[in-house]
Amino acid sequence: MRAAALKLFARHGYAAVSMRxxxxxxxxxxxxxxxxxPDKQTLLFSLLENHxxxxxxxxxxxxxxxxxxxxxxxxxxxxxxFHLERPEAVFISYMELRNLEPENFAVIExxxxxxxxxxxxxxxxxxxxxxxAVPDTKIAALALIAMxxxxxxxxxxxxxxxxxxxxxxxxxxxxxxxxxx
Amino acid sequence: MRAAALKLFARHGYAAVSMRxxxxxxxxxxxxxxxxxPDKQTLLFSLLENHxxxxxxxxxxxxxxxxxxxxxxxxxxxxxxFHLERPEAVFISYMELRNLEPENFAVIExxxxxxxxxxxxxxxxxxxxxxxAVPDTKIAALALIAMxxxxxxxxxxxxxxxxxxxxxxxxxxxxxxxxxx
DNA sequence: GGTTGATCTGAACGGGCGTTCAGTAAATCC
DNA sequence: GGATTTACTGAACGCCCGTTCAGATCAACC
Numbered sequence: 461m462r463a464a465a466l467k468l469f470a471r472h473g474y475a476a477v478s479m480r481x482x483x484x485x486x487x488x489x490x491x492x493x494x495x496x497x498p499d500k501q502t503l504l505f506s507l508l509e510n511h512x513x514x515x516x517x518x519x520x521x522x523x524x525x526x527x528x529x530x531x532x533x534x535x536x537x538x539x540x541x542f543h544l545e546r547p548e549a550v551f552i553s554y555m556e557l558r559n560l561e562p563e564n565f566a567v568i569e570x571x572x573x574x575x576x577x578x579x580x581x582x583x584x585x586x587x588x589x590x591x592x593a594v595p596d597t598k599i600a601a602l603a604l605i606a607m608x609x610x611x612x613x614x615x616x617x618x619x620x621x622x623x624x625x626x627x628x629x630x631x632x633x634x635x636x637x638x639x640x641x
Numbered sequence: 642m643r644a645a646a647l648k649l650f651a652r653h654g655y656a657a658v659s660m661r662x663x664x665x666x667x668x669x670x671x672x673x674x675x676x677x678x679p680d681k682q683t684l685l686f687s688l689l690e691n692h693x694x695x696x697x698x699x700x701x702x703x704x705x706x707x708x709x710x711x712x713x714x715x716x717x718x719x720x721x722x723f724h725l726e727r728p729e730a731v732f733i734s735y736m737e738l739r740n741l742e743p744e745n746f747a748v749i750e751x752x753x754x755x756x757x758x759x760x761x762x763x764x765x766x767x768x769x770x771x772x773x774a775v776p777d778t779k780i781a782a783l784a785l786i787a788m789x790x791x792x793x794x795x796x797x798x799x800x801x802x803x804x805x806x807x808x809x810x811x812x813x814x815x816x817x818x819x820x821x822x
Numbered sequence: 823g824g825t826t827g828a829t830c831t832g833a834a835c836g837g838g839c840g841t842t843c844a845g846t847a848a849a850t851c852c
Numbered sequence: 853g854g855a856t857t858t859a860c861t862g863a864a865c866g867c868c869c870g871t872t873c874a875g876a877t878c879a880a881c882c
Contacts, residue, residue: 661870
């Protein structure tokens, strides 16, 4: 059910997908879904929460200390790879935020902020080391994440560029964007 | 009606907003809207098309020749300013693409590509001049636009940073991202 | 002051929505 | 092999959807 919902929400949007449609995808009647989720809203929330928890857990594998430049490269490559591996969850996590009830929204927003802070810390450390020159670490973190997220809108496996090439191109731009003048 | 639809679509999403809700916002019954749009889908499409046409028209004010570095700066500042001035239209233009019927989608997609090509041309010219070093102009254009679009997700007038500061910070990162190593 | 034209109402159309729940069928256990 | 548990059906609930259209309202014109 969760897989079906993820796919359909990503394709058509939360509001446009009915419980009956999800049930049909599973091969079941709509009523049966309510043994697995209390309601549609909670289903959406749990998909988003699950995605964010996976993201934050996977980030733990990244180096938390050491040269900021190496940590920024590891982050950049990780971010691209992780997000390209689950385009549907990423898509929903950005598009369906407004369909979350306020308290659910707050939870997801908090998780997202945690992730952004991780990058911001790298930038601040690099600034202190003198290997980066960023006028505003918070804004720079948001800008870099926005740039990297852009990949998900056009990348298709088997296209003109390989994953490694995409990583390399973006790492090049990220590195230079925060470099001292 | 168009203003009401723009506001509500941006706030709640196309699928979640009914014609009755739009009509209520205008202060009219739902039936009355059909004197101004043939149907809901066309209303959405015309909002997106109008936004893209305005964007492409406004871009005409930018220099089309001259040093690539100056053109890139003009583009960067223009892009941020133009998009921050109409957050609702921008939001819809990214979020509601999937709710367009295929032929409507194709029209908007074409307009968007025109805009991206404008930036790509600047990058290619700068590459030829030797003032830029971008491994892939198409990807770089998409990445820079994604980065600049990110501003719309967090900027609020009257916040910590002024528009001029936001422009300056982003121009700094854009400039360095495409600079020779 | 009667006519025209534009604008909007209000009801109706068929249909889909999220959700609930009594009942059924099949698997598991003693 | 009877009892219990689990998983699902199918119908129903009240409600909202996009869209249509005959008729009301009213300002502008002759």
